[in-house]
Amino acid sequence: MVRAVVGANWGDEGKGKITDMLAEQADIVIRFQGGANAGHTIVNEYGKFALHTLPSGVFHQNIMNIIGNGVALDVEKVVAEIKSLTDRNVPAPHLMISNRAQVVMPYHVLFDQYEEERLGKASFGSTKSGIAPFYSDKYAKIGFQVSELFDDDILKDKLDHVLVQKNTLLKYLYKKPEIDPEEMMKTLHEYRDLIAPYVGDVSAYLYQAIKDGKTILLEGQLGTMKDPDHGIYPMVTSSSTLAAYGAIGAGIPPYEIKDIVAVTKAYSSAVGGGDFVSEILDEQKADELRRRGGDGGEYGATTGRPRRMGWYDCVASKYGCRLQGATEAALTVLDVLGYLDEIPVCTGYEIDGKVTTDFPVTALLNKAKPVYETLPGWKCDIRGIKKYEDLPENCRKYIEFIEKHIECPITMVSNGPAREDIILRK
Ligand code: GDP
Numbered sequence: 001m002v003r004a005v006v007g008a009n010w011g012d013e014g015k016g017k018i019t020d021m022l023a024e025q026a027d028i029v030i031r032f033q034g035g036a037n038a039g040h041t042i043v044n045e046y047g048k049f050a051l052h053t054l055p056s057g058v059f060h061q062n063i064m065n066i067i068g069n070g071v072a073l074d075v076e077k078v079v080a081e082i083k084s085l086t087d088r089n090v091p092a093p094h095l096m097i098s099n100r101a102q103v104v105m106p107y108h109v110l111f112d113q114y115e116e117e118r119l120g121k122a123s124f125g126s127t128k129s130g131i132a133p134f135y136s137d138k139y140a141k142i143g144f145q146v147s148e149l150f151d152d153d154i155l156k157d158k159l160d161h162v163l164v165q166k167n168t169l170l171k172y173l174y175k176k177p178e179i180d181p182e183e184m185m186k187t188l189h190e191y192r193d194l195i196a197p198y199v200g201d202v203s204a205y206l207y208q209a210i211k212d213g214k215t216i217l218l219e220g221q222l223g224t225m226k227d228p229d230h231g232i233y234p235m236v237t238s239s240s241t242l243a244a245y246g247a248i249g250a251g252i253p254p255y256e257i258k259d260i261v262a263v264t265k266a267y268s269s270a271v272g273g274g275d276f277v278s279e280i281l282d283e284q285k286a287d288e289l290r291r292r293g294g295d296g297g298e299y300g301a302t303t304g305r306p307r308r309m310g311w312y313d314c315v316a317s318k319y320g321c322r323l324q325g326a327t328e329a330a331l332t333v334l335d336v337l338g339y340l341d342e343i344p345v346c347t348g349y350e351i352d353g354k355v356t357t358d359f360p361v362t363a364l365l366n367k368a369k370p371v372y373e374t375l376p377g378w379k380c381d382i383r384g385i386k387k388y389e390d391l392p393e394n395c396r397k398y399i400e401f402i403e404k405h406i407e408c409p410i411t412m413v414s415n416g417p418a419r420e421d422i423i424l425r426k
Contacts, residue, residue: 004243007223008262008320010270014332016040019056027214029057032249033239034221035072037129058093069100070249075191098202108133135238149192203251218246224320235274262326268310278310278346295417314405319359321408330412340377
């Protein structure tokens with residue numbers, strides 16, 4: 001059985017925690033898109049960890065963790081991440097890296113920085129991990145597949161060809177030092193040696209695993225709003241964040257994905273630019289929620305940047321769940337809202353005088369004004385509660401209100417950062 005855990009919103013919905021929890025029941029956990037530009041936070045018996053490229057099953061010795069072909073593989077970061085686990089007494093994880101994954105080149109990271117500098121105020125708020133230049137090259141067919149690292153003739157020919165273009169840009173557009181092909185060759189040999197123990201034919205492995213009835217978890221990064229096609233383009237990421245892409249980014253048939261869990265946080269947060277309709281504009285209120293939010297505040301897991309804060313957005317989340325094809329939703333970080341007397345929830349967007357519950361294209365999004373309904377708060381700490389019926393009535397009403405508006409059953413409610421802080425409704 002293949003299940004996907006994906007974000008219904010802008011990312012940082014708490015997917016890491018839900019994935020970590022569901023990973024316990026899985027045989028295989030797969031990252032299928034994105035790169036080291038975002039992070040999951042996982043709290044378990046070993047401590048608190050921010051994972052960027054490694055799948056969330058790395059804490060379980062009985063799980064095979066896979067970095068699929070759809071991922072932007074930053075070799076140095078993956079190796080450093082493995083070390084950061086073993087340094088803290090986590091046993092070395094079982095890991096397989098697809099021979100079809102492509103490698104983030106050192107110049108992708110540089111181009112990401114140089115381009116953001118060049119754009120100045122018009123920049124995308126990139127995390128400068130090289131993700132956009134990486135995917136540009138992948139689709140321009142000048143990327144480097146893991147399998148190619150093992151063939152020096154291919155590597156040399158390709159580098160000669162690619163570096164002409166890269167060095168022209170470096171010299172004339174960015175006025176930066178050029179890349180020496182021999183140095184780059186050396187780096188790629190280092191990469192090859194670092195990942196050699198992990199490289200495998202992932203789709204063949206998964207074909208057999210599906211036949212054998214294994215439980216497989218596809219782990220999404222970011223959320224629907226960051227999808228390059230269905231999100232808030234151009235303030236999006238460069239690979240698809242949708243569950244459907246899990247089939248491509250792992251190399252399995254689409255019809256094998258039977259269960260899609262969309263993770264949605266009990267309030268909104270976003271990083272980077274772009275329209276954010278339910279943003280809390282009162283800085284004091286936003287800051288209070290930011291400080292109380294998540295586990296230790298709403299600051300980026302990779303960058304440490306303060307996140308933009310908003311009230312729950314049913315319009316964005318309904319759309320987010322629909323595009324994910326969610327069969328169920330997990331509502332997270334609900335415990336954080338316990339301090340509020342009342343809680344606004346965005347139930348519609350007013351665009352040109354008309355109220356809609358359908359999420360619009362980006363060109364209309366900046367005209368959208370939030371329509372709020374205000375629900376009473378529950379004014380207590382709900383951490384530690386295990387049964388849905390034991391939640392305060394106003395809290396249940398909040399959950400059921402959201403469930404109705406997003407048109408997706410909320411089967412899991414997360415009331416704390418730890419694995420056991422979960423209320424199952426199924
Ligand atoms: P992801 O990228 O979707 O995995 O999200 P993050 O890793 O940014 O997770 C958001 C933060 O919320 C992390 O610090 C988690 O430890 C924390 N978190 C997850 N679920 C809950 C919850 O139910 N309650 C609280 N208080 N924190 C949570």
